[in-house]
Structure formats: structure tokens, C-alpha cells
Amino acid sequence: MAENPFFEPSTLPYGLPPFALIREEHYLPAFERGMADQLREVREIADNPEPATFGNTIEALERSGRILKRTVTVFSSVSASDTTDGIREIETQVSPRLTQHADSIRLNRALYARIKQVATDDPEEAWLLQKYRVDFVRAGADLSEDDQEHLRALNEELTRLATTFSQNLLTASTASALVVEDVKLLDGLAESTIKAIEKDGRYVLPLFNYTNQPALAELTDRETRRRLYELSVGRAPENFELAARMAALRAERAALLGFPDHAAYSVADQTAKTTDAVEEMLGKLVGPAVANARREAEALSEQAGFPLEPWDWSFYAERVRKARYDFDAADLRPYFELDRVLRDGVFHAAGELYGITFADRDDLAGYHPDVRVFEVSDADGSPLGLFVFDPYARPTKRGGAWMNNLVTQSHLFGELPVVMNNLNITKPSEGPTLLTFEEVNTAFHEFGHALHGLFSDVRFPRVSGTDVPRDFVEYPSQVNEMWATWPSILANFARHHETGEPVPAELLEKMRAAEKFNQGFATVEYLAAALLDWAWHRLAAGEIVEDAEAFENAALERAGIAYDLVRTRYRTNYFAHIFVSGVGGYSAGYYSYIWSEVLDAESVDWFEENGGLTRGNGDHFRSTLLSVGGSRDVMDAFRDFRGRDPRIEPLLKRRGLLT
Numbered sequence: 001m002a003e004n005p006f007f008e009p010s011t012l013p014y015g016l017p018p019f020a021l022i023r024e025e026h027y028l029p030a031f032e033r034g035m036a037d038q039l040r041e042v043r044e045i046a047d048n049p050e051p052a053t054f055g056n057t058i059e060a061l062e063r064s065g066r067i068l069k070r071t072v073t074v075f076s077s078v079s080a081s082d083t084t085d086g087i088r089e090i091e092t093q094v095s096p097r098l099t100q101h102a103d104s105i106r107l108n109r110a111l112y113a114r115i116k117q118v119a120t121d122d123p124e125e126a127w128l129l130q131k132y133r134v135d136f137v138r139a140g141a142d143l144s145e146d147d148q149e150h151l152r153a154l155n156e157e158l159t160r161l162a163t164t165f166s167q168n169l170l171t172a173s174t175a176s177a178l179v180v181e182d183v184k185l186l187d188g189l190a191e192s193t194i195k196a197i198e199k200d201g202r203y204v205l206p207l208f209n210y211t212n213q214p215a216l217a218e219l220t221d222r223e224t225r226r227r228l229y230e231l232s233v234g235r236a237p238e239n240f241e242l243a244a245r246m247a248a249l250r251a252e253r254a255a256l257l258g259f260p261d262h263a264a265y266s267v268a269d270q271t272a273k274t275t276d277a278v279e280e281m282l283g284k285l286v287g288p289a290v291a292n293a294r295r296e297a298e299a300l301s302e303q304a305g306f307p308l309e310p311w312d313w314s315f316y317a318e319r320v321r322k323a324r325y326d327f328d329a330a331d332l333r334p335y336f337e338l339d340r341v342l343r344d345g346v347f348h349a350a351g352e353l354y355g356i357t358f359a360d361r362d363d364l365a366g367y368h369p370d371v372r373v374f375e376v377s378d379a380d381g382s383p384l385g386l387f388v389f390d391p392y393a394r395p396t397k398r399g400g401a402w403m404n405n406l407v408t409q410s411h412l413f414g415e416l417p418v419v420m421n422n423l424n425i426t427k428p429s430e431g432p433t434l435l436t437f438e439e440v441n442t443a444f445h446e447f448g449h450a451l452h453g454l455f456s457d458v459r460f461p462r463v464s465g466t467d468v469p470r471d472f473v474e475y476p477s478q479v480n481e482m483w484a485t486w487p488s489i490l491a492n493f494a495r496h497h498e499t500g501e502p503v504p505a506e507l508l509e510k511m512r513a514a515e516k517f518n519q520g521f522a523t524v525e526y527l528a529a530a531l532l533d534w535a536w537h538r539l540a541a542g543e544i545v546e547d548a549e550a551f552e553n554a555a556l557e558r559a560g561i562a563y564d565l566v567r568t569r570y571r572t573n574y575f576a577h578i579f580v581s582g583v584g585g586y587s588a589g590y591y592s593y594i595w596s597e598v599l600d601a602e603s604v605d606w607f608e609e610n611g612g613l614t615r616g617n618g619d620h621f622r623s624t625l626l627s628v629g630g631s632r633d634v635m636d637a638f639r640d641f642r643g644r645d646p647r648i649e650p651l652l653k654r655r656g657l658l659t
Contacts (some may be wrong), residue, residue, distance in 0.1 A: 034068030209399025292520030355379025448480025
């Protein structure tokens with residue numbers, strides 16, 4: 001396949017992958033050649049007779065595997081965003097082989113011996129060298145031959161199980177959709193939503209990848225709400241058994257690597273460092289959060305006039321919010337048109353804060369017609385990178401929202417970043433795309449990740465952009481959420497899609513007054529998921545869970561977070577964060593969101609104390625934190641930005657948990 005587009009670097013601007021040229025039949029040959037080429041390159045590094053130096057060992061490793069990197073990047077993006085039966089079959093074949101390939105590098109004894117011999121006085125090189133050493137040790141480089149073989153087998157099985165879990169979940173999101181024939185049962189949904197889900201005279205409401213479906217806040221028919229909720233929590237039941245098996249394998253692997261459980265292994269190279277630190281932080285939040293949720297439930301029950309069920313919470317929360325604050329979240333939707341939110345909100349805030357500008361690149365294509373490409377320029381007009389945007393949900397796209405790099409910034413290769421945001425907004429059958437405020441907030445959040453990638457200014461790709469500890473990576477994106485409600489930014493994008501009139505000031509005041517309402521629910525829902533993840537990954541080697549649903553219920557009870565009216569944000573069977581990646585992902589790491597929010601709340605306070613939305617503040621945040629990626633200790637970078645260590649009080653205040 002001499003014309004395989006993966007075999008040579010892209011000639012498109014910024015190295016954007018040539019999606020128009022890529023066909024399914026290109027992937028397997030590119031994976032084959034990419035893995036073979038990198039193994040040859042690694043052998044040359046390991047067998048080099050010259051003394052080990054940073055250049056001929058670490059930098060050489062950074063330069064290896066270029067074809068494989070291009071192939072993996074595109075394939076993982078397409079398989080997540082616009083998959084096909086063919087892509088799924090390739091994924092099933094390739095995933096375990098990629099795990100084998102990674103193990104063959106990290107468990108190469110000659111290579112590891114050279115890495116241990118390298119010395120350097122350059123601080124950036126020394127930091128990267130240490131990361132490589134830690135990576136290899138955590139991958140099992142110090143194990144005996146027999147233990148390494150055992151580790152390889154564990155990793156391969158975990159990868160196969162994770163692929164099956166992911167594919168089951170994608171299938172279930174469609175197969176478990178709510179199907180309604182009588183449109184009256186959908187009373188309360190926006191007319192545009194109803195039109196968008198009509199299929200051959202029936203109405204098919206697909207599931208989002210979390211428990212509490214957005215439509216539960218709007219559907220007036222209680223039986224329809226119950227059906228939707230039970231479809232949500234009951235989807236992909238076959239994944240319970242897969243999850244239990246994966247948790248057992250991870251515990252076995254952790255023991256092999258010298259850790260008491262997978263959680264201890266997982267946090268050892270994070271900013272948390274220890275399981276005690278995570279448990280101490282989560283423990284401070286459980287009691288106040290549950291108490292807050294119970295107070296909220298009293299108000300909801302009074303509004304409903306009957307004992308609530310979980311599928312009633314969101315519906316009556318909106319009614320209480322309206323009664324207490326005279327605020328209905330649906331009143332905001334006409335003011336949140338997608339393109340205006342993006343250009344006059346997300347982009348405008350970044351321009352005000354960092355001086356960057358955006359230009360449409362209609363000449364550049366993505367993997368789907370809905371994908372849009374923008375060129376990003378720095379304040380001085382110099383090129384910064386590309387931003388790729390895929391906003392809409394589709395049956396071939398996994399749930400949630402995420403950012404990924406299509407090209408990673410590094411001075412080593414002279415490459416500027418190409419970053420991508422994926423959202424899951426329902427595409428209307430006609431007319432404008434109107435967002436909920438939650439969707440607006442998600443757009444700002446994901447663009448915070450994009451800025452982390454775009455502003456990266458580092459030498460080596462291994463430490464570029466968002467390649468930072470998992471419990472730190474959400475922090476910059478959470479900070480960027482603050483601009484969604486910053487008065488000047490909100491005034492710029494929140495305009496009626498028909499009249500262009502700004503959102504009424506009194507409506508914004510009501511929104512702000514209502515912001516802390518339902519924080520008990522939101523915090524309990526999140527903490528339950530974090531503690532469920534933690535329970536699965538505190539299992540010791542040899543502990544076998546026979547009944548995963550019973551384990552889930554018991555774990556939440558033990559943690560003090562079980563509350564009948566507020567289910568965990570993700571049940572085990574659709575907890576993609578922790579079970580879609582076999583080797584790791586967010587396993588024993590879902591705590592990261594609240595851990596990062598401690599830093600986020602501190603940073604929001606700093607911006608407010610120092611004048612808010614100013615170029616000076618933006619440049620300080622960019623230079624001390626966003627641009628350094630993972631090229632130095634991230635907590636040192638935070639201290640450079642904030643001027644001190646973080647405190648938890650700003651987070652407690654934000655979530656209404658201070659007593």
C-alpha cells in the first residue's frame with residue numbers, strides 16, 4: 001500500500017490528518033508497519049554500542065514510532081467519534097496487539113539498562129529522564145522474566161475486556177433508547193428536540209452516558225420519566241461481569257508490581273501520591289453533601305406532594321428552582337445559540353484573556369461533515385495551531401465530551417498543536433442549535449483543555465500540553481468554566497437567536513441566585529461515582545466479586561454516600577471513565593475532578609482578587625501554568641501561579657458545603 005496516507009507526514013497545514021484520503025483499509029497496514037518500525041528503532045537504541053546519553057537514548061525514544069503515533073491518533077479519534085462495524089472489528093484485532101507492543105518496549109531489559117545509565121544536567125531533560133524511569137518501573141521493567149510474562153498476559157486480557165465493555169456500551173446507548181409512539185408522552189420536551197428524535201413515526205430518545213438523563217428535568221409524564229430512568233440505569237447489564245473481572249485483574253497486577261491494590265498503584269505518580277490523601281479529601285465532603293441533598297429533597301417532596309422517586313428529582317428540582325427563584329432554565333435556551341456561544345463566548349473570552357484570534361478554515365476537513373476547523377493565531381499574529389470542533393451527538397459517537405490532540409506540540413519536531421473538542425449536543429432537524437446552560441458550560445470546560453494543548457510550549461512530546469498527572473488535568477479546564485458566567489462575556493454571547501436582544505438582566509440575576517440550589521444532589525451524585533470507583537480499586541489481589549450489583553450497593557453504603565433518591569452519576573455497567581481503558585484510564589482516578597476543583601476554586605478566587613478578565617491575568621496563567629504542560633512538577637507550577645499551596649475552603653464555599 002504505497003499510497004497509504006499514514007506512511008508519510010501529512011502535508012496539510014499544521015499536519016492536520018488527511019481525513020479525506022483515509023479509508024478503513026489503510027488502518028491495519030499502518031498499524032503493522034508502525035509497530036514494526038518502532039520495534040526496529042527501539043532495538044537500535046537498546047543495542048547501540050556507544051555509551052548511553054540523553055540524545056541517543058531518551059531523545060531517540062521520543063523520536064521513535066512516528067507512523068504508529070499518527071495511526072493511533074487518527075484511529076482513536078474516529079473510533080470514538082464516528083465508528084463503524086469495520087472500525088470496531090479493527091479495534092478488536094488491534095487493541096491487544098498495541099498492548100503487547102507497549103509491553104515489548106517497556107519490558108525491554110537492554111533498553112531499561114541504558115535508561116538507567118543516562119545522566120544530564122539540563123533541568124528539562126532531567127525531568128523527562130525521571131518520567132521515563134518511573135514509566136518503565138510502573139510498567140514492570142524491574143520484574144523477573146516470569147513475572148513480566150504474567151504481567152503481559154494481565155495487560156492483554158484487560159485490554160480485550162475494556163474493548164468489549166466499550167463496544168457493549170456504545171451498542172446499548174442505542175439499543176436501550178427510550179422509544180415512544182405517542183408524542184403526548186413527551187410533553188415538556190422542546191419542540192426542536194421532539195423533531196430531532198422522530199424516526200419513522202416513532203420518537204427515539206437516545207441515552208447520554210450518565211445516570212440522570214437531561215430529559216428527566218422536562219418530561220411531565222411521570223411514567224415516561226420512570227421508563228427513561230430505568231433504561232438508563234439498566235443498560236449494558238453484561239458489563240457488570242466484565243467490570244468485576246477487570247477490577248480483579250487490576251488488583252492482581254498491582255500486587256505483582258508491589259502495591260497493596262490498584263488504587264495505591266494508580267495514585268502513586270499523581271499529585272495525590274497516597275490513598276490516604278484521597279480518602280481524607282473525599283471524607284470531608286460526604287457528610288455535608290448528603291445533609292445538603294436531604295435538605296433539598298424536603299423542598300422537592302413539598303413541591304411534588306408525594307414521596308419522590310429518583311426519576312422525579314430533576315423534574316421537581318426545576319419546579320422548586322422556579323418557585324423559589326422564579327427561574328426556569330428553559331427560559332435561557334433561546335439565548336444560547338451554538339455558533340454564537342462558540343464565537344462570541346468561548347473564542348471571545350480566550351481573545352480577551354490571551355489575545356488570541358480564530359479564523360475559519362473551511363478548506364480543511366474533518367472525518368465527518370459536522371466537524372469544523374479553525375486556525376488559531378497568537379496575540380502577535382504568529383500561528384498558534386488548529387482547533388477542531390465536533391459538536392453533535394450521533395449513534396456512531398460515544399457519549400460525553402472530551403478533548404484530544406491530533407498533533408502534539410513539541411520543539412523537538414517543530415510541530416504546532418492541532419487540538420480537538422468533542423461534544424454531544426442533539427442536532428436539530430431544522431433551525432438553530434439551542435443549548436442548555438449545562439451544554440454552554442461544557443463547551444467552555446472542554447475549550448479549557450484545548451487551551452492547555454494550544455498554549456503548550458515545551459521541547460518534548462512526552463510532556464506536552466495535557467500530558468500531566470490525571471488529577472491535575474481537569475484543573476485548567478475547570479478554571480475556564482468561570483468565563484461562561486463572567487458578565488462581559490455572557491453579555492457578548494447570550495443573545496436571542498431570533499431578535500438578537502441580550503438576555504434580560506433579571507433572568508441572569510435569577511440564574512446566579514439559583515446557582516447553589518441542587519448542589520447537594522450534584523455533589524452526592526459525583527462523590528458516589530468517585531467512591532464507587534475507589535471501592536472497585538481498593539480490592540486486594542485474590543478478592544473476587546461474584547455479584548457486581550450487590551458489591552456496588554454495599555460499597556456506597558460503607559462510604560456513607562448511599563441515598564435512595566440520588567443514584568451515582570455512573571453505575572458500574574456504564575462507568576466508561578474507569579472501565580473503557582483496560583490498562584488505566586480514570587480507574588481509581590475519578591476523584592480527580594473534585595481534587596482538581598480544589599485548585600480551580602482557588603484560581604477563580606485569584607482571578608477575582610486580581611481584576612478578573614485581563615490580559616495581564618491571562619498571560620500570568622498561561623506563562624506559569626498552561627504553557628509548561630508536564631515539563632515540570634505541576635504543583636510547583638500551581639504555586640508559581642497562585643503564590644501558595646491550595647486550600648479546600650474555596651471549594652466548600654462554592655458548593656454550599658461550609659457550615
